[in-house]
Amino acid sequence: MERPHSQNPKTAPPATHLRADAQANHDLLVEAARELFSTHGIDVPLSTIARRAGVSAATLYRRFPAREALVAEVFAEQLGECESLLERCQADEDPGRGLRRLLMTITDMQARSRGFSGALLARYPGAIDLDATRERADHDLRGLVRRAQDAGALRPDFDHTDVYLLLLAVDALAAQPPEIAQAAARRLVAYVLQAARPGRAAPLPPPAPLELAVLHQDQGR
Amino acid sequence: MERPHSQNPKTAPPATHLRADAQANHDLLVEAARELFSTHGIDVPLSTIARRAGVSAATLYRRFPAREALVAEVFAEQLGECESLLERCQADEDPGRGLRRLLMTITDMQARSRGFSGALLARYPGAIDLDATRERADHDLRGLVRRAQDAGALRPDFDHTDVYLLLLAVDALAAQPPEIAQAAARRLVAYVLQAARPGRAAPLPPPAPLELAVLHQDQGR
DNA sequence: CGATAAGTGGAAGAGGGTGTGCGTTTGCAG
DNA sequence: CTGCAAACGCACACCCTCTTCCACTTATCG
Numbered sequence: 287m288e289r290p291h292s293q294n295p296k297t298a299p300p301a302t303h304l305r306a307d308a309q310a311n312h313d314l315l316v317e318a319a320r321e322l323f324s325t326h327g328i329d330v331p332l333s334t335i336a337r338r339a340g341v342s343a344a345t346l347y348r349r350f351p352a353r354e355a356l357v358a359e360v361f362a363e364q365l366g367e368c369e370s371l372l373e374r375c376q377a378d379e380d381p382g383r384g385l386r387r388l389l390m391t392i393t394d395m396q397a398r399s400r401g402f403s404g405a406l407l408a409r410y411p412g413a414i415d416l417d418a419t420r421e422r423a424d425h426d427l428r429g430l431v432r433r434a435q436d437a438g439a440l441r442p443d444f445d446h447t448d449v450y451l452l453l454l455a456v457d458a459l460a461a462q463p464p465e466i467a468q469a470a471a472r473r474l475v476a477y478v479l480q481a482a483r484p485g486r487a488a489p490l491p492p493p494a495p496l497e498l499a500v501l502h503q504d505q506g507r
Numbered sequence: 508m509e510r511p512h513s514q515n516p517k518t519a520p521p522a523t524h525l526r527a528d529a530q531a532n533h534d535l536l537v538e539a540a541r542e543l544f545s546t547h548g549i550d551v552p553l554s555t556i557a558r559r560a561g562v563s564a565a566t567l568y569r570r571f572p573a574r575e576a577l578v579a580e581v582f583a584e585q586l587g588e589c590e591s592l593l594e595r596c597q598a599d600e601d602p603g604r605g606l607r608r609l610l611m612t613i614t615d616m617q618a619r620s621r622g623f624s625g626a627l628l629a630r631y632p633g634a635i636d637l638d639a640t641r642e643r644a645d646h647d648l649r650g651l652v653r654r655a656q657d658a659g660a661l662r663p664d665f666d667h668t669d670v671y672l673l674l675l676a677v678d679a680l681a682a683q684p685p686e687i688a689q690a691a692a693r694r695l696v697a698y699v700l701q702a703a704r705p706g707r708a709a710p711l712p713p714p715a716p717l718e719l720a721v722l723h724q725d726q727g728r
Numbered sequence: 729c730g731a732t733a734a735g736t737g738g739a740a741g742a743g744g745g746t747g748t749g750c751g752t753t754t755g756c757a758g
Numbered sequence: 759c760t761g762c763a764a765a766c767g768c769a770c771a772c773c774c775t776c777t778t779c780c781a782c783t784t785a786t787c788g
Contacts, residue, residue, distance in 0.1 A: 304734090304735095305733095305734055305735065305784090305785055305786075306785065306786090307734095307735070307736085307784075307785065308734075308735060308736090311735085311736090331774080331775060331776085332775080332776070332777095333774090333775070333776080341736080341737085342736070342737040342738075343737090343775095343776080343777080344736070344737060344738085344777085344778080344779090345735080345737075347776085347777065347778080348735080348736085353776095448694065448698075451680070451691050451694060452695075454679050454680060454683075454691070455676035455677070455679055455680065455695060456676070457679050458675050458676055458678050458679030459672070459675060459676065459715075462675075462715075462717075465716075466715050466716055466717065467715075469712070469713060469714070469715035469716065470672050470675070470715035472712040472715075473672060473711060473712050473713075473714060474672060474673075474676060474699075476702075476711045476712050477669075477698065477699045477702040477703070477711070478695075478698045478699070478702070480702040480708050480709060480711075481697075481698040481699070481701040481702035482698070487701050488701060490694060490697045490698070490701075491690070491693040491694050492690060492694070493694055494680075494683075494687050494688075494690035494691035494693075494694050495686075495687055495690065496683075496687065496691060525764095525765095526754085526755055526756075526763095526764060526765065527755065527756085528754075528755065528764095528765070528766085529755095529764075529765060529766090532765085532766090552744080552745055552746085553745080553746070554744085554746080555745095562766080562767085563766070563767040564745095564746085564747080564767090565748075565749095565765095565767060565768080566765075566766060566767075568746085568747065569765075569766085574746095
């Protein structure tokens with residue numbers, strides 16, 4: 287299928303020629319993991335995934351030494367979509383519309399697939415191919431926010447970390463059944479977006495220090 | 508201390524006269540649980556709580572047959588505060604201010620104590636003494652929302668389930684370190700409250716079907 | 729077709745959390 | 759002060775998840 291995606295550079299050279307049956311099992315595993323991550327979250331027991339795929343746990347471990355690797359492969363596509371989405375939104379001639387689209391689309395992805403938030407917020411650090419992509423995303427996001435503000439489409443005290451705040455919040459909603467999660471996410475995002483428009487609104491409390499690095503450690507004080 | 512609080516009616520009659528040492532251990536356990544629930548969430552291993560309290564796990568199980576019982580006792584006070592808070596806010600002559608106060612105060616409690624959300628959202632059903640209190644709270648909340656709308660302090664399409672939506676969202680923020688969690692909660696609530704004021708705002712997407720019953724089952728599709 | 733290396737599943741063990749039976753200690757009342 | 763029921767902790771059994779070992783199977787290439 288779409289195997290030759292963003293191959294990890296240091297494991298790519300060996301030109302991993304899997305045997306046909308191994309490749310099939312690999313695909314079954316990814317497929318099973320995709321379903322289970324979406325419905326039950328990113329923490330489903332690996333044995334459950336193996337059973338669903340119809341292979342033994344050992345096979346899963348042989349193919350994916352760490353859970354992280356499986357997560358990365360499962361969400362590689364969607365994570366890629368996110369990147370290109372950001373790129374497109376960031377390049378939108380109407381930055382206000384770009385930001386709205388970005389938020390609505392990403393939160394919708396979160397609500398659709400329960401595990402996606404985990405991968406996105408990088409509770410499993412290897413999922414996104416590390417800091418490079420994140421730094422760039424953060425940079426683009428800041429730029430988009432500033433441009434929206436300059437264009438008068440966004441209140442001046444909107445902070446780029448408010449986006450992370452929203453992603454975190456929507457993550458909680460994703461635990462609900464899909465229809466509820468989506469409705470809830472749409473509603474919450476709509477509230478925030480409406481309040482984020484410039485106008486004679488009262489000042490906001492200071493932004494939460496939700497910088498990039500903060501999100502990457504697992505929940506846990 | 509404040510032992511004779513909301514004693515469960517069906518265990519009260521025996522006039523549980525605990526031996527002095529047993530009572531002391533009981534208090535140590537509640538104290539330890541309170542701290543650990545606040546910092547590490549409601550799911551900390553019971554053995555950790557026992558160790559922190561300086562007693563054996565068996566003693567914990569003897570005193571609190573189910574985790575739920577411990578949660579109930581630990582958060583009884585704060586849950587009681589919530590009830591009286593709702594009562595006060597609901598009786599506020601300015602319903603808009605009442606609703607604002609209600610939301611700001613409860614979400615602040617969520618952000619301060621990580622486990623509180625769990626007890627409040629009743630992931631552990633016995634925590635709140637069952638449906639009676641909840642039904643009443645739901646009823647009062649609906650009334651408060653309607654009155655705020657009638658008073659012109661709240662947009663007509665605000666739905667009482669939006670409150671649950673917000674509680675759910677803030678729950679996720681509570682996993683962050685306390686200062687961040689509080690700042691984030693304040694910020695999110697401020698956004699929603701500002702957007703919730705009546706005005707020439709665009710219509711919202713339909714409310715999420717987050718009825719009472721929905722919140723009570725644990726997260727898990 | 730047959731040799732060989734890649735691939736597989738079952739079984740077993742390590743680790744952590746929950747829950748319990750039992751012999752011992754201890755508060756307290758007579 | 760003494761006896762006993764209450765309370766305690768140890769130690770263990772159970773379950774679940776992760777992880778690895780090893781003997782067996784099978785795809786593939788010559």
